[in-house]
Amino acid sequence: AAAPPPAPRSRRPHWVTELGHQSHDAWERALASLRFVGELVLAFGRLLRGRSDMRGADFAWQLDQCGPRSVPIVSLVCALVGLIVAYMGAVQLARFGAQVFIADLVTIGVVREIAPLITAVILSGRVGAAFAAQIGSMVAAEEVDALRTLGIAPVDHLALPRVLALAVVTPLLAAYGAIVAMLMGGLVAVAIFGVEPLAYLNNSERALAVEHVAIGLVKAACYGVLVGIAGCRQGLAAGRSAQAVGAATTKSVVQSIVWIVIAASGLTVLFQRLGW
Template identity: 40%
Template sequence: MNPLPVVPAAITQSTPEALALSGAWTARGLGAIGRQLDTLAVPARSAIVIDGSRIAALDTAGAWVLQKLLQRLRGEAGVVQVRELRPEFARLLEVVDPQTMDQTAPPARAPASTLDQVGRSAVAAGAQAIALLGFVGEIAVAFAGCVARPARFRWRPILYNLRSAGFDALPIVGLLSFLLGIVVAYQGADQLRQYGANIFIADLVGLSMLREFAPLITAIIIAGRSGSAYAAQIGTMSVTEEIDALRTLGIAPLDLLVLPKVLALSIALPLLTVFADVLGVFGGMLMARAQLGVGFGEFLDRFVKAVSVTAYLVGICKAPAFAIIIAVIGCFQGFRTRGGADSVGRQTTRSVVQSIFLVIVADALFSVAFSALDL
């Protein structure tokens, strides 16, 4: 039995602005349409009307060719109207490309003004700040639930994070603190030598390292090292839908992923700060002996007199606040990851930048508060 003959697809142009489509716009009927498309010409910047009432058949191949035709006409003429197209053919075109059936070309968006960009940035920053406050509240509720039921504390993740964020960070924290102590002593040596106040190098190194530099440099290192790792880990789990899997299993992501990191870093950062204090003062001692001739015994004798316990505790008490900021920001940005690997990298970068910024802001607030309290 011979198949029914197929009427080839055709384009009839009665006027430059009017086109009529006819025949079978199917894989079998599109053989001769290519030559007609090549010779088709329409006036620029005009309204083109396409009559689709005589289309006998349409499949996905024909819909794709028709889609390309409409895109070309919109690019050349600007306004294209498709009329009298059978409903089932219109639905097929929408499936192939939902924007194909737009009656007019989308208007070009005017470039945003500087004020508009500032406003959008302010709105986005406000929305993120509100989301961060909500995240902090969820962490507080989860922590209160763990305190009420201590069995909910996950000690293995806490110990693991304590090792990864604390013990494994000792070499880099110690090295940078040691070098910072050397730099502080070296910069102050020339000035003190001019006034014969060599012994006061102990005051300079001790107070600057214990009160400011040691806790701040330690927090910045941990923000770049552990805060970024928190954001990348949780962000990758969000992209791979592991977070949703945990919720499906009845495991609260905050209990498993966030609280252990916050608690571990709150313990590790003060200890790392103490380690940074020791290495920073030791670096200052070496430079004081090399540049100013102040021996270790003389340095330590003056150090004990110049640096009080209050000055030491001022630096230590900053560390838990810095730790909470770093851990919360890292986890928060990890949970905001959407899409693919590029989003993981973007949120990781934001976590580091925001953590360091907020740590420095918190340090400035601490300085103002301690000055007001005369500490």
């Protein structure tokens, strides 16, 4: 008997084909994110008109989960970052005998850039991942389908209170983290480099202008909204298995950090161009 013909070997697609598929998938993900942002904007409009399915109790619960429970980790990380910034800056300033300007370096850098960025990254891992896991588990358990059956919009009921809670809490946590970082920087300047405490306080007060505080708070609010959008979007787009929920949690952290870095770069360039 004749031998059976060999099975055809699977050919790997050409690299141009793979690039096309990846580009198409990236475009589809970008469109899905834009659609979700549009749904959130419409949900916020319904909230302003008093026609939203969002409950005040859910918003208060998310405020408690995102804010007070994040204070310990924000305190620890911001204190260590303030120590690093003060020490590294003081080493360079000490060459010129200008250790007193540590206060200016720490105050402006922490308030404008570092505290909002570090706080948002912390919340992306602690809160954004929790949002994706919670909503993804509800998708897997068909609870989101039950909400739609009852005529309740999942974006209004699940995503809107979480995003609003992060928009409110993130600037407060960033302001608290900036204070902690400045105190730690003052401790380094006074205890290690011999700066007078009163001189450090005076320089910090002079450097802490209103525009620096406003820019830091605006950046923190923007980062918080991005973290909430990434977590809720990945949670609602998760599959109906435990593996899919885990993948959605990982994607939410990665996506939120990428968005935060892009937003930080764009806002920094924009404010510098405007002379702020």
